[in-house]
Amino acid sequence: MRQPFFILIPISILMGSFAFPRPNEPCESPANRLESELHLNSSGEAIYEQWCASCHGTNGRDFLERIWKLGSQQEDLERVIASGHPLLGMPAYRDALSAEDIRNVAEYVLSKAKESPSFLAAPPLFVQASDIQLRANIIADGLDTPWGMDFLNDTALIFTEREGKLWTIQSGIKQEVTGLPHDIHAKGQGGLLDVMHWTESENQQNWIYLSYSKNHPNDKKLSATAVVRSRITKSKQGFKVDEWETIMVATPYGKTHHHYGSRLAMGNDNMLYITCGERGLRDVHPQSLETYPGKVHRLHPDGKVPQDNPFVAVTGAIPSIWSWGHRNPQGMLIHPETGAIWTHEHGPKGGDEINVLKKAANYGWPEITFGRNYSGTVITRDTAKVGMEQPLHYWLPSIGACGMEIIHGDNWPEPWQNNLLVGSLSFEYLERLVIDSSGRVSGREELLNDIGRVRDIARNQRGDIYVAVEGAGLILHLEPILEN
Numbered sequence: 001m002r003q004p005f006f007i008l009i010p011i012s013i014l015m016g017s018f019a020f021p022r023p024n025e026p027c028e029s030p031a032n033r034l035e036s037e038l039h040l041n042s043s044g045e046a047i048y049e050q051w052c053a054s055c056h057g058t059n060g061r062d063f064l065e066r067i068w069k070l071g072s073q074q075e076d077l078e079r080v081i082a083s084g085h086p087l088l089g090m091p092a093y094r095d096a097l098s099a100e101d102i103r104n105v106a107e108y109v110l111s112k113a114k115e116s117p118s119f120l121a122a123p124p125l126f127v128q129a130s131d132i133q134l135r136a137n138i139i140a141d142g143l144d145t146p147w148g149m150d151f152l153n154d155t156a157l158i159f160t161e162r163e164g165k166l167w168t169i170q171s172g173i174k175q176e177v178t179g180l181p182h183d184i185h186a187k188g189q190g191g192l193l194d195v196m197h198w199t200e201s202e203n204q205q206n207w208i209y210l211s212y213s214k215n216h217p218n219d220k221k222l223s224a225t226a227v228v229r230s231r232i233t234k235s236k237q238g239f240k241v242d243e244w245e246t247i248m249v250a251t252p253y254g255k256t257h258h259h260y261g262s263r264l265a266m267g268n269d270n271m272l273y274i275t276c277g278e279r280g281l282r283d284v285h286p287q288s289l290e291t292y293p294g295k296v297h298r299l300h301p302d303g304k305v306p307q308d309n310p311f312v313a314v315t316g317a318i319p320s321i322w323s324w325g326h327r328n329p330q331g332m333l334i335h336p337e338t339g340a341i342w343t344h345e346h347g348p349k350g351g352d353e354i355n356v357l358k359k360a361a362n363y364g365w366p367e368i369t370f371g372r373n374y375s376g377t378v379i380t381r382d383t384a385k386v387g388m389e390q391p392l393h394y395w396l397p398s399i400g401a402c403g404m405e406i407i408h409g410d411n412w413p414e415p416w417q418n419n420l421l422v423g424s425l426s427f428e429y430l431e432r433l434v435i436d437s438s439g440r441v442s443g444r445e446e447l448l449n450d451i452g453r454v455r456d457i458a459r460n461q462r463g464d465i466y467v468a469v470e471g472a473g474l475i476l477h478l479e480p481i482l483e484n
């Protein structure tokens with residue numbers, strides 16, 4: 001079910017200058033005075049000064065020379081004013097103001113903005129899917145390589161840049177979180193990778209987990225996938241971390257700079273799951289239980305090994321291993337309804353695959369694969385073997401899968417519920433996969449075509465979907481446009 005797909009960028013319609021209502025001159029008659037006061041009360045300017053100026057400055061100051069995030073046309077402003085935007089810190093006025101008041105104040109803001117000669121129209125990005133239209137709001141731009149994202153709460157996003165920076169966005173303000181580990185190996189595919197927020201339920205302590213490629217302590221040519229955590233607290237200056245505890249280092253350190261894997265997720269069993277790529281050493285790691293790379297690991301949140309892990313009693317086996325035979329898994333999620341752990345991984349040429357993880361299962365790399373070497377030569381003709389798992393889905397050709405989320409929340413229409421979203425690095429779009437009731441992929445659709453290399457996708461408790469795009473250096477908020 002490949003649907004035709006296109007992005008509509010509506011031509012911005014310049015609205016000309018507005019003659020917004022000015023209060024009438026005071027008149028003698030009380031009736032007239034009352035009328036003029038009523039008029040004054042509903043004028044865009046009066047509403048603005050009463051409701052908006054405390055945050056946006058008097059006379060629409062904040063909207064002069066603005067780079068619009070949510071669109072710069074009358075209808076965009078009306079929508080934002082009515083619905084608000086929690087992550088950006090913009091309140092919703094649907095209940096406080098009438099539709100007419102919202103129209104007037106939007107007109108006022110736009111007229112002020114257009115008084116500035118440097119007014120820059122910013123049409124929102126509309127995305128036409130097969131069944132509905134979506135809107136992609138640009139929440140952050142000018143980034144290098146945004147790699148991992150998570151929500152601190154519904155109004156605060158935390159994200160990494162692979163080059164070695166950690167940022168939060170709250171109330172529309174991007175702030176750096178300083179004090180990162182000093183041994184980040186930012187080379188090749190390595191650097192600061194995923195970030196995960198977790199609240200410890202017993203004491204409401206907030207933790208941040210980071211995965212990154214870590215320098216060998218004595219030899220910076222060598223690196224390993226590593227996971228650390230720190231408490232995170234909110235202060236007046238923003239979010240702060242303190243000391244980093246090491247949770248896992250996926251030894252042995254290696255010379256290659258690729259296939260670190262690195263996705264983090266907290267399971268419903270309150271265990272931390274970590275994906276590790278095989279570091280490009282397919283004949284060394286994935287089929288050995290004695291090394292970390294090419295596996296998915298399971299640990300207590302403090303890094304201790306759970307005693308019910310499958311290989312704890314096997315001599316020589318790494319006890320944190322949960323599943324093995326993986327290549328480079330860069331997408332992981334906990335299914336919101338079943339609690340199952342879904343991963344996807346890059347295959348070679350062909351054979352990117354989605355797996356639903358099972359304890360102790362071997363996913364077969366490189367013994368079985370639907371892919372070939374990048375040169376086109378055969379790796380193995382086997383696509384199945386006894387004792388090795390079949391994927392839920394595989395892509396031929398490979399899309400270069402990265403990041404994965406599942407749609408779940410009232411703000412999305414029914415046919416989208418439980419659909420998967422997966423980023424494509426190779427073809428630079430966001431893929432929607434429809435999963436049927438038997439858990440199989442029954443439809444695929446390309447969204448955000450040509451947007452850039454889609455690296456990560458995040459969903460908050462409300463069901464809001466955010467997409468990180470490298471190259472373009474963007475974080476987008478994707479929202480369905482539903483009929484009222």
Ligand code: HEC
Nearest residue numbers: 051052055067068069070071077080088089090105171172
């Ligand atoms: C509590 C503070 C607050 C109040 C009050 C408030 N806003 Fe906002 N508003 C924000 C913040 C924060 C943003 C995000 C700013 C940013 O990202 O640059 C925002 C964003 C917006 C945007 C989107 C701008 C864009 O770049 O696309 C519009 C339009 C807007 N506000 C209009 C209004 C109007 C009109 C009112 C009054 C009815 C109002 N706001 C009241 C805080 C506020």
